[in-house]
Amino acid sequence: MTSEIDDTADSVEAPEAAAALAPAADPCPPFRRQPLMWAVHKAGTTLTHLTTHAIALYGTAVLRIGYGSLYLIFLLHEYPNRQALWGPNAPWTSALNQQFANDPGLDWFAVDRWWYTFLGHGGNAWFEFWYHVAILVCLLFVLGWRTRVTSICFALTLMAFTGRNVFLTDGGDNIMSLMAIYLAFSRCGTRWSLDARRKRRQAEKREAAGIAEFAWPNTPGWQAVAELDRTREEIVTFLHNAAVLVIAAQICVVYAAAGLYKSQGSDWQNGTALYYTLHLDWFRPWPGLSNFMAGQSVTIAIVAYLTVFVQIAFPFAVFSKWLKYPCLVMLVGMHFSIAVVMGLPLFSAAMMVGDAVFLPTALWLWLGRRVRERLARLPRPGRYLTSQRLRPAPATPRSPEGSVLPHQAQPHKSESR
Secondary structure: OHHHHHHHHHHHHHHHHHHHHHHHHOOOOHHHHOHHHHHHHHHHHHHHHHHHOOOOHHHHHHHHHHHHHHHHHHHHHOHHHHHHHHOOOOOOOHHHHHHHHOOOOOOOOHHHHHHHHHHHOOOHHHHHHHHHHHHHHHHHHHHOOOHHHHHHHHHHHHHHHHHHOOOOOOOHHHHHHHHHHHHOOOOOOOOOOHHHHHHHHHHHHHHHHOOOOOOOOOOHHHHHHHHHHHHHHHHHHHHHHHHHHHHHHHHHHHHHHHHHHHHOOHHHHOOOHHHHHOOOHHHOOOHHHHHHHHHOHHHHHHHHHHHHHHHHHHHHHOOOOOOHHHHHHHHHHHHHHHHHHOOOHHHHHHHHHHHHHHOOHHHHHHHHHHHHHHHHHOOOOOHHHHHHHHOOOOOOOOOHHHOOOOHHHOOOOOOOO
Protein backbone atom coordinates (compact mmCIF):
# COMPACT_ATOMS: atom_id res chain seq x y z
CA MET A 1 0.00 0.00 0.00
CA THR A 2 2.83 2.35 0.82
CA SER A 3 4.51 1.65 -2.49
CA GLU A 4 1.26 2.31 -4.33
CA ILE A 5 0.89 5.66 -2.54
CA ASP A 6 4.51 6.49 -3.34
CA ASP A 7 3.99 5.54 -7.00
CA THR A 8 0.84 7.66 -7.11
CA ALA A 9 2.66 10.58 -5.54
CA ASP A 10 5.50 10.19 -8.02
CA SER A 11 3.07 10.10 -10.93
CA VAL A 12 1.37 13.26 -9.64
CA GLU A 13 4.65 15.05 -9.01
CA ALA A 14 6.13 14.11 -12.40
CA PRO A 15 3.81 16.35 -14.51
CA GLU A 16 4.26 19.15 -12.01
CA ALA A 17 8.02 18.84 -12.26
CA ALA A 18 7.81 18.76 -16.05
CA ALA A 19 5.57 21.82 -16.03
CA ALA A 20 8.03 23.57 -13.76
CA LEU A 21 10.90 22.76 -16.07
CA ALA A 22 9.03 23.67 -19.28
CA PRO A 23 9.07 27.48 -18.77
CA ALA A 24 12.80 27.31 -18.24
CA ALA A 25 13.23 25.76 -21.71
CA ASP A 26 10.84 28.13 -23.54
CA PRO A 27 12.91 31.34 -23.19
CA CYS A 28 15.68 29.71 -25.21
CA PRO A 29 15.54 31.35 -28.67
CA PRO A 30 15.06 28.97 -31.60
CA PHE A 31 18.24 30.16 -33.35
CA ARG A 32 20.25 28.83 -30.38
CA ARG A 33 18.67 25.40 -30.38
CA GLN A 34 18.79 24.84 -34.16
CA PRO A 35 20.58 27.77 -35.80
CA LEU A 36 20.81 26.22 -39.27
CA MET A 37 17.15 25.21 -39.43
CA TRP A 38 16.11 28.61 -38.08
CA ALA A 39 18.18 30.42 -40.74
CA VAL A 40 16.70 28.26 -43.51
CA HIS A 41 13.18 28.85 -42.21
CA LYS A 42 13.71 32.63 -42.02
CA ALA A 43 15.19 32.72 -45.52
CA GLY A 44 12.23 30.78 -46.90
CA THR A 45 9.73 33.02 -45.11
CA THR A 46 11.46 36.16 -46.37
CA LEU A 47 11.58 34.88 -49.95
CA THR A 48 7.90 33.94 -49.82
CA HIS A 49 7.01 37.40 -48.52
CA LEU A 50 9.10 39.12 -51.20
CA THR A 51 7.42 37.13 -53.98
CA THR A 52 3.83 37.45 -52.75
CA HIS A 53 3.57 40.89 -51.07
CA ALA A 54 4.51 44.07 -52.92
CA ILE A 55 5.93 46.70 -50.58
CA ALA A 56 5.82 50.51 -50.81
CA LEU A 57 3.25 50.67 -53.62
CA TYR A 58 2.24 54.19 -52.60
CA GLY A 59 5.87 55.18 -52.10
CA THR A 60 6.83 54.17 -55.64
CA ALA A 61 3.73 55.97 -56.93
CA VAL A 62 4.96 59.14 -55.21
CA LEU A 63 8.39 58.64 -56.79
CA ARG A 64 6.77 58.20 -60.22
CA ILE A 65 4.71 61.36 -59.86
CA GLY A 66 7.56 63.33 -58.30
CA TYR A 67 10.35 62.50 -60.75
CA GLY A 68 8.07 62.68 -63.78
CA SER A 69 6.79 66.08 -62.70
CA LEU A 70 10.29 67.38 -61.98
CA TYR A 71 11.64 66.48 -65.40
CA LEU A 72 8.48 67.69 -67.12
CA ILE A 73 8.88 71.08 -65.41
CA PHE A 74 12.57 71.06 -66.31
CA LEU A 75 11.87 70.46 -70.02
CA LEU A 76 9.14 73.10 -70.09
CA HIS A 77 11.35 75.59 -68.25
CA GLU A 78 14.18 75.11 -70.75
CA TYR A 79 11.83 75.08 -73.73
CA PRO A 80 13.02 78.48 -75.07
CA ASN A 81 16.67 77.34 -74.74
CA ARG A 82 16.26 73.79 -76.02
CA GLN A 83 18.18 74.40 -79.27
CA ALA A 84 21.19 75.86 -77.47
CA LEU A 85 21.29 73.09 -74.86
CA TRP A 86 20.46 69.90 -76.75
CA GLY A 87 19.85 70.85 -80.38
CA PRO A 88 21.96 69.88 -83.40
CA ASN A 89 23.91 73.16 -83.11
CA ALA A 90 24.58 72.89 -79.38
CA PRO A 91 28.15 73.72 -78.22
CA TRP A 92 28.62 70.16 -76.98
CA THR A 93 29.55 68.56 -80.31
CA SER A 94 30.09 64.92 -81.16
CA ALA A 95 33.87 65.47 -81.28
CA LEU A 96 33.88 66.83 -77.72
CA ASN A 97 31.68 63.99 -76.59
CA GLN A 98 34.07 61.45 -78.16
CA GLN A 99 37.07 63.04 -76.45
CA PHE A 100 35.22 63.07 -73.14
CA ALA A 101 34.13 59.45 -73.54
CA ASN A 102 37.69 58.32 -74.36
CA ASP A 103 39.00 59.76 -71.11
CA PRO A 104 40.71 56.87 -69.26
CA GLY A 105 39.23 58.08 -66.00
CA LEU A 106 35.66 57.67 -67.27
CA ASP A 107 33.73 54.61 -68.33
CA TRP A 108 30.76 55.59 -70.48
CA PHE A 109 28.41 52.96 -71.82
CA ALA A 110 27.99 52.68 -75.55
CA VAL A 111 24.27 53.26 -75.13
CA ASP A 112 24.98 56.80 -73.94
CA ARG A 113 26.94 57.58 -77.11
CA TRP A 114 24.24 55.94 -79.22
CA TRP A 115 21.53 58.04 -77.57
CA TYR A 116 23.67 61.14 -78.11
CA THR A 117 23.74 60.40 -81.84
CA PHE A 118 20.06 59.62 -81.77
CA LEU A 119 19.04 62.94 -80.21
CA GLY A 120 21.63 65.34 -81.61
CA HIS A 121 22.12 64.21 -85.20
CA GLY A 122 19.16 64.14 -87.49
CA GLY A 123 18.31 67.72 -88.24
CA ASN A 124 16.25 70.35 -86.52
CA ALA A 125 12.91 68.72 -87.29
CA TRP A 126 14.14 65.41 -85.87
CA PHE A 127 15.21 67.07 -82.63
CA GLU A 128 11.98 69.07 -82.28
CA PHE A 129 9.91 65.94 -82.78
CA TRP A 130 11.72 63.95 -80.10
CA TYR A 131 11.80 66.89 -77.70
CA HIS A 132 8.01 67.08 -77.77
CA VAL A 133 7.81 63.29 -77.51
CA ALA A 134 9.93 63.55 -74.35
CA ILE A 135 7.47 66.05 -72.88
CA LEU A 136 4.59 63.69 -73.70
CA VAL A 137 6.43 60.74 -72.14
CA CYS A 138 6.98 62.67 -68.90
CA LEU A 139 3.30 63.64 -68.78
CA LEU A 140 2.09 60.08 -69.38
CA PHE A 141 4.53 58.80 -66.76
CA VAL A 142 3.14 61.23 -64.19
CA LEU A 143 -0.43 60.20 -65.00
CA GLY A 144 0.47 56.52 -64.88
CA TRP A 145 -0.79 55.56 -68.35
CA ARG A 146 0.53 52.15 -69.47
CA THR A 147 3.22 52.46 -66.84
CA ARG A 148 5.15 49.34 -67.84
CA VAL A 149 5.97 50.96 -71.19
CA THR A 150 6.12 54.62 -70.18
CA SER A 151 8.52 53.89 -67.29
CA ILE A 152 11.04 52.40 -69.74
CA CYS A 153 10.52 55.33 -72.12
CA PHE A 154 11.03 57.78 -69.26
CA ALA A 155 14.33 56.15 -68.29
CA LEU A 156 15.53 56.25 -71.90
CA THR A 157 14.48 59.91 -72.15
CA LEU A 158 16.58 60.89 -69.16
CA MET A 159 19.54 58.94 -70.51
CA ALA A 160 19.22 60.66 -73.89
CA PHE A 161 19.18 64.21 -72.51
CA THR A 162 21.94 63.50 -69.99
CA GLY A 163 24.16 61.99 -72.68
CA ARG A 164 23.48 64.87 -75.04
CA ASN A 165 24.96 67.42 -72.62
CA VAL A 166 26.78 65.74 -69.76
CA PHE A 167 27.75 68.99 -68.04
CA LEU A 168 24.21 70.34 -67.85
CA THR A 169 23.51 68.89 -64.43
CA ASP A 170 23.64 69.79 -60.75
CA GLY A 171 23.50 66.25 -59.40
CA GLY A 172 19.73 66.04 -59.59
CA ASP A 173 19.86 64.65 -63.14
CA ASN A 174 22.11 61.81 -62.03
CA ILE A 175 19.81 60.91 -59.14
CA MET A 176 16.73 61.00 -61.36
CA SER A 177 18.42 58.90 -64.05
CA LEU A 178 19.25 56.19 -61.53
CA MET A 179 15.80 56.30 -59.97
CA ALA A 180 14.14 56.13 -63.39
CA ILE A 181 16.03 52.92 -64.15
CA TYR A 182 14.99 51.43 -60.81
CA LEU A 183 11.37 52.49 -61.26
CA ALA A 184 11.24 50.68 -64.61
CA PHE A 185 11.47 47.41 -62.63
CA SER A 186 8.84 48.42 -60.06
CA ARG A 187 5.05 48.42 -60.03
CA CYS A 188 4.92 52.19 -59.70
CA GLY A 189 1.62 52.39 -61.61
CA THR A 190 -0.41 50.23 -59.23
CA ARG A 191 -1.59 53.19 -57.15
CA TRP A 192 -2.68 56.75 -58.02
CA SER A 193 -2.54 56.20 -61.77
CA LEU A 194 -4.73 55.88 -64.83
CA ASP A 195 -3.84 52.19 -64.93
CA ALA A 196 -5.28 51.68 -61.44
CA ARG A 197 -8.38 53.66 -62.39
CA ARG A 198 -8.89 51.57 -65.52
CA LYS A 199 -8.56 48.29 -63.62
CA ARG A 200 -10.96 49.49 -60.94
CA ARG A 201 -13.58 50.47 -63.50
CA GLN A 202 -13.21 47.18 -65.33
CA ALA A 203 -13.74 45.29 -62.07
CA GLU A 204 -16.82 47.40 -61.28
CA LYS A 205 -18.29 46.70 -64.72
CA ARG A 206 -17.75 42.95 -64.33
CA GLU A 207 -19.31 43.03 -60.88
CA ALA A 208 -22.31 45.03 -62.13
CA ALA A 209 -22.79 42.61 -65.02
CA GLY A 210 -22.54 39.61 -62.71
CA ILE A 211 -19.47 38.24 -64.46
CA ALA A 212 -17.30 36.14 -62.20
CA GLU A 213 -13.58 36.73 -62.02
CA PHE A 214 -11.53 34.89 -64.59
CA ALA A 215 -10.28 31.47 -63.55
CA TRP A 216 -8.20 29.05 -65.58
CA PRO A 217 -10.05 25.84 -66.60
CA ASN A 218 -9.35 22.82 -64.45
CA THR A 219 -7.47 20.83 -67.05
CA PRO A 220 -3.81 19.76 -67.03
CA GLY A 221 -2.87 22.03 -69.92
CA TRP A 222 -4.62 25.13 -68.56
CA GLN A 223 -3.33 24.43 -65.06
CA ALA A 224 0.20 24.55 -66.45
CA VAL A 225 -0.63 27.93 -67.99
CA ALA A 226 -2.03 29.04 -64.64
CA GLU A 227 1.19 27.97 -62.92
CA LEU A 228 3.22 29.99 -65.43
CA ASP A 229 1.00 33.00 -64.80
CA ARG A 230 1.45 32.64 -61.05
CA THR A 231 5.22 32.35 -61.53
CA ARG A 232 5.21 35.49 -63.67
CA GLU A 233 3.30 37.36 -60.96
CA GLU A 234 5.80 36.24 -58.32
CA ILE A 235 8.74 37.35 -60.50
CA VAL A 236 7.15 40.76 -61.09
CA THR A 237 6.49 41.19 -57.37
CA PHE A 238 10.03 40.13 -56.51
CA LEU A 239 11.50 42.60 -59.03
CA HIS A 240 9.33 45.36 -57.58
CA ASN A 241 10.46 44.65 -54.03
CA ALA A 242 14.09 44.39 -55.15
CA ALA A 243 13.77 47.76 -56.94
CA VAL A 244 12.34 49.36 -53.79
CA LEU A 245 15.20 48.01 -51.70
CA VAL A 246 17.74 49.23 -54.25
CA ILE A 247 16.14 52.69 -54.24
CA ALA A 248 16.33 52.82 -50.46
CA ALA A 249 19.94 51.59 -50.55
CA GLN A 250 20.82 54.21 -53.18
CA ILE A 251 19.46 57.03 -51.02
CA CYS A 252 21.39 55.70 -48.02
CA VAL A 253 24.60 55.47 -50.06
CA VAL A 254 24.21 59.06 -51.25
CA TYR A 255 23.75 60.36 -47.72
CA ALA A 256 26.51 58.20 -46.21
CA ALA A 257 29.01 59.10 -48.95
CA ALA A 258 28.20 62.81 -48.62
CA GLY A 259 28.54 62.70 -44.84
CA LEU A 260 31.80 60.73 -44.86
CA TYR A 261 33.28 62.97 -47.56
CA LYS A 262 32.36 66.08 -45.54
CA SER A 263 33.86 64.66 -42.36
CA GLN A 264 37.29 64.46 -44.04
CA GLY A 265 37.42 68.17 -44.82
CA SER A 266 39.01 70.59 -42.39
CA ASP A 267 36.35 73.24 -43.05
CA TRP A 268 33.61 70.85 -41.97
CA GLN A 269 35.63 69.76 -38.96
CA ASN A 270 35.99 73.30 -37.64
CA GLY A 271 32.42 74.27 -38.64
CA THR A 272 33.27 76.95 -41.22
CA ALA A 273 32.27 75.09 -44.41
CA LEU A 274 28.83 76.68 -44.68
CA TYR A 275 30.30 80.14 -44.06
CA TYR A 276 32.61 79.85 -47.09
CA THR A 277 29.89 78.20 -49.18
CA LEU A 278 27.55 81.12 -48.59
CA HIS A 279 30.19 83.47 -50.04
CA LEU A 280 30.58 81.60 -53.35
CA ASP A 281 29.22 83.68 -56.21
CA TRP A 282 27.86 80.61 -58.02
CA PHE A 283 25.59 79.76 -55.09
CA ARG A 284 24.26 83.21 -54.15
CA PRO A 285 20.90 83.73 -55.87
CA TRP A 286 19.84 85.89 -52.90
CA PRO A 287 22.93 87.82 -51.74
CA GLY A 288 21.09 89.50 -48.88
CA LEU A 289 19.86 86.18 -47.49
CA SER A 290 23.30 84.61 -47.89
CA ASN A 291 24.98 87.50 -46.05
CA PHE A 292 22.42 87.33 -43.26
CA MET A 293 22.94 83.59 -42.77
CA ALA A 294 26.72 83.95 -42.98
CA GLY A 295 26.55 86.44 -40.12
CA GLN A 296 25.03 83.80 -37.81
CA SER A 297 28.37 82.13 -37.15
CA VAL A 298 27.32 79.95 -34.21
CA THR A 299 24.11 78.79 -35.88
CA ILE A 300 25.71 77.78 -39.17
CA ALA A 301 28.49 75.96 -37.29
CA ILE A 302 25.87 73.92 -35.41
CA VAL A 303 24.01 73.27 -38.66
CA ALA A 304 27.25 72.10 -40.30
CA TYR A 305 27.97 69.57 -37.55
CA LEU A 306 24.35 68.44 -37.46
CA THR A 307 24.32 67.95 -41.24
CA VAL A 308 27.34 65.66 -41.17
CA PHE A 309 26.02 63.72 -38.19
CA VAL A 310 22.55 63.15 -39.69
CA GLN A 311 23.88 62.14 -43.10
CA ILE A 312 26.21 59.53 -41.61
CA ALA A 313 23.62 58.28 -39.13
CA PHE A 314 20.72 58.02 -41.57
CA PRO A 315 21.67 54.61 -43.09
CA PHE A 316 21.56 53.18 -39.57
CA ALA A 317 18.46 55.13 -38.50
CA VAL A 318 16.32 53.59 -41.26
CA PHE A 319 16.29 50.33 -39.32
CA SER A 320 14.61 52.08 -36.39
CA LYS A 321 10.85 52.41 -36.37
CA TRP A 322 10.79 55.98 -35.05
CA LEU A 323 14.33 57.38 -35.28
CA LYS A 324 14.26 57.65 -39.08
CA TYR A 325 11.42 60.19 -39.06
CA PRO A 326 13.31 62.95 -37.17
CA CYS A 327 16.26 62.32 -39.50
CA LEU A 328 13.99 62.64 -42.53
CA VAL A 329 12.57 65.91 -41.22
CA MET A 330 16.07 67.34 -40.77
CA LEU A 331 17.18 66.11 -44.20
CA VAL A 332 14.13 67.61 -45.90
CA GLY A 333 14.83 70.91 -44.12
CA MET A 334 18.44 70.73 -45.29
CA HIS A 335 17.42 70.16 -48.92
CA PHE A 336 14.83 72.93 -48.76
CA SER A 337 17.52 75.31 -47.50
CA ILE A 338 19.87 74.22 -50.29
CA ALA A 339 17.14 74.84 -52.89
CA VAL A 340 16.34 78.33 -51.61
CA VAL A 341 19.67 79.66 -50.36
CA MET A 342 22.06 78.01 -52.84
CA GLY A 343 19.75 77.95 -55.87
CA LEU A 344 19.85 74.18 -56.52
CA PRO A 345 16.14 73.30 -56.73
CA LEU A 346 16.41 70.27 -59.04
CA PHE A 347 18.93 68.42 -56.91
CA SER A 348 17.11 69.21 -53.67
CA ALA A 349 13.72 68.20 -55.07
CA ALA A 350 15.16 64.94 -56.45
CA MET A 351 16.52 63.99 -53.04
CA MET A 352 13.33 64.98 -51.22
CA VAL A 353 11.26 62.87 -53.59
CA GLY A 354 13.61 59.94 -53.01
CA ASP A 355 13.13 60.27 -49.25
CA ALA A 356 9.43 59.49 -49.75
CA VAL A 357 10.20 55.78 -50.13
CA PHE A 358 10.92 55.59 -46.38
CA LEU A 359 7.53 56.94 -45.32
CA PRO A 360 4.82 54.44 -44.25
CA THR A 361 1.79 53.52 -46.31
CA ALA A 362 -0.57 54.78 -43.59
CA LEU A 363 0.70 58.32 -44.14
CA TRP A 364 0.02 58.19 -47.88
CA LEU A 365 -3.46 56.76 -47.29
CA TRP A 366 -4.22 59.59 -44.87
CA LEU A 367 -2.93 62.17 -47.35
CA GLY A 368 -5.00 60.58 -50.11
CA ARG A 369 -8.17 60.83 -48.01
CA ARG A 370 -7.46 64.45 -47.19
CA VAL A 371 -6.89 65.34 -50.83
CA ARG A 372 -10.10 63.59 -51.90
CA GLU A 373 -12.04 65.45 -49.22
CA ARG A 374 -10.63 68.78 -50.35
CA LEU A 375 -11.34 68.02 -54.00
CA ALA A 376 -14.91 67.02 -53.16
CA ARG A 377 -15.48 70.47 -51.63
CA LEU A 378 -14.32 72.34 -54.71
CA PRO A 379 -17.06 73.68 -57.00
CA ARG A 380 -17.40 71.63 -60.15
CA PRO A 381 -18.57 72.96 -63.53
CA GLY A 382 -22.32 72.58 -63.82
CA ARG A 383 -22.88 71.71 -60.17
CA TYR A 384 -24.53 75.08 -59.41
CA LEU A 385 -26.74 74.95 -62.52
CA THR A 386 -27.78 71.39 -61.76
CA SER A 387 -28.64 72.22 -58.18
CA GLN A 388 -30.68 75.23 -59.33
CA ARG A 389 -32.47 73.10 -61.90
CA LEU A 390 -33.43 70.47 -59.34
CA ARG A 391 -34.43 72.92 -56.60
CA PRO A 392 -38.23 73.56 -56.55
CA ALA A 393 -39.32 77.15 -57.04
CA PRO A 394 -40.89 78.84 -53.98
CA ALA A 395 -44.69 79.03 -54.04
CA THR A 396 -46.10 82.54 -54.64
CA PRO A 397 -49.16 83.29 -52.48
CA ARG A 398 -52.22 84.46 -54.43
CA SER A 399 -54.03 85.96 -51.45
CA PRO A 400 -53.11 87.32 -48.02
CA GLU A 401 -54.52 84.15 -46.48
CA GLY A 402 -52.01 82.08 -48.40
CA SER A 403 -49.05 84.13 -47.25
CA VAL A 404 -46.32 82.30 -45.41
CA LEU A 405 -45.72 85.25 -43.08
CA PRO A 406 -46.64 84.75 -39.44
CA HIS A 407 -49.90 86.25 -38.16
CA GLN A 408 -48.17 88.95 -36.13
CA ALA A 409 -46.61 90.25 -39.36
CA GLN A 410 -50.08 90.64 -40.96
CA PRO A 411 -51.89 93.68 -39.47
CA HIS A 412 -55.25 92.88 -41.14
CA LYS A 413 -55.43 89.56 -39.27
CA SER A 414 -55.85 88.80 -35.59
CA GLU A 415 -55.51 85.66 -33.51
CA SER A 416 -59.28 85.60 -32.81
CA ARG A 417 -60.00 85.18 -36.46
